[in-house]
Amino acid sequence: MPASGPARDLLGELERGQIEPLYCLYGRERFLLGRALEALRAAVLEPQARDFNHDVLDARTSSASAILVAARTLPMMARRRLVTVRGIDEMRAEALEELLPYLAQPAPETVLVLVAGDKVDARLKFFAALKKRGALCAFDPPRDRELYGFVRAEAHARGGSIEEPAARLLAEIVGPDLGALAQALEKLVLYVGSGGRISEDDVATCVAETRARSIFDLCRAVGHGEKARALRLLRRMLEDRESPLGLLAMLTRHFRQVALARELGERRASKADIASTLGINPYFVDGLLAQARRFSPPALARAFDQLYQADRALKSSKLDDGIILEQLVSALAPGG
Secondary structure, eight states: OOOOSTTOOHHHHHHTTOOOSEEEEEOSOHHHHHHHHHHHHHHHOOGGGGGGSEEEEETTTSOHHHHHHHHHSOOSSSSOEEEEEEOGGGSOHHHHHHTHHHHHSOOTTEEEEEEOOSOOOTTSHHHHHHHHHTOEEEOOOOOHHHHHHHHHHHHHHTTOEEOHHHHHHHHHHHOSOHHHHHHHHHHHHHHHOTTOEEOHHHIIIIITGGGHHHHHHHHHHHHTTOHHHHHHHHHHHHHTTOOHHHHHHHHHHHHHHHHHHHHHHHTTOOHHHHHHHHTSOGGGHHHHHHHHHTOOHHHHHHHHHHHHHHHHHHHHOOSOHHHHHHHHHHHHOOOO
16 A cells, blocks of 8 residues: 655656556645646556546536446546546535445546545545545645755756756745746756756846846845835835745845955956856946945845845744845845
């Protein structure tokens, strides 16, 4: 009997040819759940008879008897058939109990896939029986440290690779939306070319390009101490549903550039060398040096501490994300 719950490697099982007659998929991470459904379709259905052997039912409008009839129907010109039932968690408890005998003795020729929402009620006999059979498969949002592994694996699957700092920046900009991360990686692999290695600058340039102007303006306003303007920009970006962790990541990256620009300026490095080291257009060097002159080494140390504390608060505090970022911007840009 396979393991159930978040630790279950359903895709790995299917790749090894391990196909069970019963699955119940649920959880908040719908991207991974959708990928599991696609993998089940590919593993169970034979291409030449796919249309004859796949039923999709809605538990909110289908009776228990209709589900049982579909599950017990023999496959046509194939070894197995697939029955997908959506919204199983919204079916009445009495109707679910009618399905209990099938759970005890499922049809060997059918793979019955039950799809629920974010959660299932394990107190109900039906879901308790599914858990006992090892049929529950939870798809929950990954932890922060798991995002980087997902990013690296997705880049590799698309024929590319990604540097560790770039993987972290991408995860911070996009957030834990795995569908959006997968789309961003597809775009990045196309940007660097097949077999290319994605850098931090590639992420900043390519992924953020649709909102680069707003992020650039926010960073510049903070760097020049224009608090009122920075707060207006921040509120507008939050209203546009920008990722709070993504905004923090770009502010942190900007202050790293400011600190490095200050160091290079003190060494009397040329504009061309500064632009090359920072990976920016030479046109922006004067503005960055002007910002760097506003921050003494102790002020930069305080800024990085404030950025660190904001990162911790966004990941653990119950305080509203917008308030945390407003407090941060006010501290980083104390001017008018």
